[in-house]
Amino acid sequence: MTQTALIALDWGTTSLRAYRVGTDGSVIDRIEAPSGILQVPDGDFGATFDRIVGPWLVAPMPAVIACGMIGSRQGWREVPYATCPAGAGDLADKFIAVTSPAGHRVRLVPGVMQSGADGIPDVMRGEETQVIGCLQPDDPPRRIFVLPGTHSKWVIVEAGRIVRFATFMTGEVFAALRGHTILGRMMEGEADDAGAFRRGVEQAGRDGGLLRSLFSARTLPLFDRLPKAGVASYLSGLLIGTEVAEAAAWVGSPHVAAQRPTIVGAPSLAARYREALEVLRIEGRVGPVDAAVAGIRAILAAASTEVGR
């Protein structure tokens, strides 16, 4: 087996992604297991770790670093949040190590918290590592990141540190509306109608008010102005369009357009967000895959440059 320098784990709520990284930084092997923290029997994360990752752990022992919800209260060990501004070094400073039953040491990356000017806190676990993994030495002073998902994050980085971020419950709201409201009853098929998606984004851009525009996902098919096979896509467009509009207002609209947000996520979802940004006249770019691995490498490098680690 090629020598392993690092095992990087992106261990979230629904899945565990493990990467074996060589001394040159390349990913040699990867495992994706449906062993998210909510799927692990009795919360026995150590045993799960040894079972899935153990075969990779041969001498000389690599570093093992995990980011994501594994460091939450419901995970292996709760790791206190780093606070904004937070860069690679700030995250490395708050590593907490746990040990598996087989004796392997795993360092957990903290999430990031911000208090919020309005007294409303916001938090993330895992996305901070992906963002760090996208940063480059020649970055402009400010970058904007979009991490779509169940709880989408928009993140602003200045001078290599996360200074501000916001969470949008887009994915979870979509699932709840589709599965548990009258809107779902009008739907046929999957959310794969590009034209209907675009119409939903346009409607969100015109309107701004989500509670009102939602009803259009019922009345348009009711009056045969949208095929039922397009309703799921239209609703997806409404929600993602609303997220982009809300986020643009939150960032400050001219900044968003000028700074070309980087979209980090699964390719199909990232493409959908790029489309929504384009409809709303914002040029987005899709970030690297395996950003979590690059982030873990950067955080580990920041840790290693400090004395005594």
Next chain:
Amino acid sequence: MTQTALIALDWGTTSLRAYRVGTDGSVIDRIEAPSGILQVPDGDFGATFDRIVGPWLVAPMPAVIACGMIGSRQGWREVPYATCPAGAGDLADKFIAVTSPAGHRVRLVPGVMQSGADGIPDVMRGEETQVIGCLQPDDPPRRIFVLPGTHSKWVIVEAGRIVRFATFMTGEVFAALRGHTILGRMMEGEADDAGAFRRGVEQAGRDGGLLRSLFSARTLPLFDRLPKAGVASYLSGLLIGTEVAEAAAWVGSPHVAAQRPTIVGAPSLAARYREALEVLRIEGRVGPVDAAVAGIRAILAAASTEVGR
């Protein structure tokens, strides 16, 4: 039995409300049955009508008028919508009569549809009758109505006719979020914490963006800044506050405040909306109970004044 001039039915999705109205216009008797159109076995509305309302139908035969979803495609008979602007006379023009198995004639009030300047149609069935029932001869040229519920309606009346309205999916979104997202897992107890409700409304007023502000219903209890017993009320406040903010923008904010919206609905919900309006610096007033009965009387009177009816 006191002589009956009119049987007025407010027959919606989840319940049937029947009112026996005397010659002087007063409600003599009322029945509320859990026989909404989705609860009637095999859609046999005629038999349900005869069973529940039949005992009231003795000579001299009263008029029988029904409003609500009973006139929808899923109801007794689909009644084509009246279009805006729509007043009592316009609704009476579109009555459609059905006959029950026992031979009783029931006239169904149409709903109202608007095409929408942006090509998005909107519809209501039942609320138009409640609004008509609130109108008075000495009304100002323009009035604004709020009808809270699963699908809240905001309705603008000018010179006695509904000219424009909008639907907000507030109640249904609340139920879906509470029952089927992570927000529900943080909740304990009912939505009866007035202080938490107010905080939610204030947050909605500060923010405007629902997808983002929703996450505060998770992070505030996570950091012990909101008791779990208050989360349901807080979420209710967020949603109702967002509805009011969106509706104020839709009406045109100065108009809303100047024209004191009339809230028509169940007393507890109406009180909650009045509170939300107040937090957002809009003075609301609570409308009459039994507005549907008054509306049916007004529509019937408009029909009777026309020749040949």
